[in-house]
Amino acid sequence: MGIYVHIPFCASFCTYCGFYSEVCRHQPAHSAYIEALKREIALRKDFFCSSGPVRTLYFGGGTPSLLAPELMADICDALRAGFDLSQLEEFTVEVNPEDVVSAGGDAMLEGFKKLGVNRISMGVQSFCDQHLRFMNRRHTAASAVDAFKKLRAAGFGNISIDLIFGFAGLTDAEWRSTLGQAVALGPEHISAYQMSLDPNSALADMAAAGKYAEPADESCAAQYAMLQECLERHGWHQYEISNFAREGFHSRHNSAYWTRRPYLGLGAAAHSFDGDALRSWNPASIEEYMKAPGVPEGSETLSASDIFNEQVMLGLRTVRGVERKTIEAAPYVKGRPLSETAAGMVAEGLLEESGSCYRIPRSRLFVCDSIIERLFTD
C-alpha cells in the first residue's frame, strides 16, 4: 500500500505541464494548506482498514521542495500518527534543482534525511539551456548538475531524474548529448517522457494559436529508440514504457500503481484507489479542497470490463507484461475468444510470450497504445 501527498505549489509554470498546481511561494498559504492536509490525514486514517503497514510514501506536485522543512516535518508527524509507517520501504520526494542549490537547500536536504526520505526524484528534463528556457524551467543545465552532486554529497543513494524528448527543436544530437550527461551523472533511476499537448498546458495554447507544432511521430520514435539503446547499453534496465533503473532501484511506489495495489492520495487533486474497483478523487482546486479536506469530490466504481482493460493496459506498459491467464479468462470479444486475438497478435509480432505473460516487444513499446487497445473488452 502506498500514500501519495500532493503539494500543489510551484514557483512558476512549465510550458508543457498540465498537473494541478498554483504559482505560490507565500509561506502562510503553504501553512494553511498543510493544516487542511493534516485534517484530511486524520479523517482518512482508516482508508487501508487492517490491510497492514504502508510500504511507500511519495510527495509529488507541484513542487514539494518549495515547502519549508518544518512544514514537511509537520505533515510527516501527522502521517505517522495516522498510519503504520514502521515498515516504509521507500519514501520519495520530488525536487526542483533550483531549490536544491538555493540558499535553503542544505537545510532542506538535512530535513529530508531526518524525516527518513530515501529517494529523490528530480525534474531535470534537459541538459540544454535553450530547451530549459523553452520549457520555462527555473534551472539551468549547470544547476541541475550541481544539484545532483549536492544530493549525492548529502548522502542520497537513490536518485531518479526526469527527462523529456520528442519536442520541436530537439535534434537527435542534442538528445544524445542530454542522455550522455545523464549517463555521466549516474542516477539510479531515469524516467523519460515524450512531450505531449496536455490540454491544461501553455503548450496546448501555443499549438492552438499556431505557435507550436509537434514533431513528426517518426522523429519521436527515433529518439525513443535512442533512449532505449543508450540506457540499456549503460546498465539501466527498462521496466516500463517510460522508466529505466539500475538493478534493484525500480520505483516501488509507481510499480504499485501498475499492479493495481491500493493507494491513498492526499491533498488537492489527489486520486485514491482501494485496490479493487473503487476510485475517488479530491477537487483540483486548493480553495475547494480546503473547504472540506477529506471529502472526495467524486468517485467511480469500475465495472468488470473496466478492471480487465486496466489490467491489460497497465500490464502491457510494463516490460513484464500481462499474465496470459488474465487474457484467457476474458470474455469473448466480437464473438471471438480474446486468447485467439492475442495469439494472432503474437504471429504478427505485436506481442511476445515471456514466462507466464504476454508482453509487447521492446521495439514496439513506442506504439503500445495502438497494440493495447486491440485487447480491450467493451
Ligand code: SF4
Ligand atoms: S512540471 Fe513540475 S514544476 Fe513545472 S509547472 Fe508542472 S508541477 Fe510545476
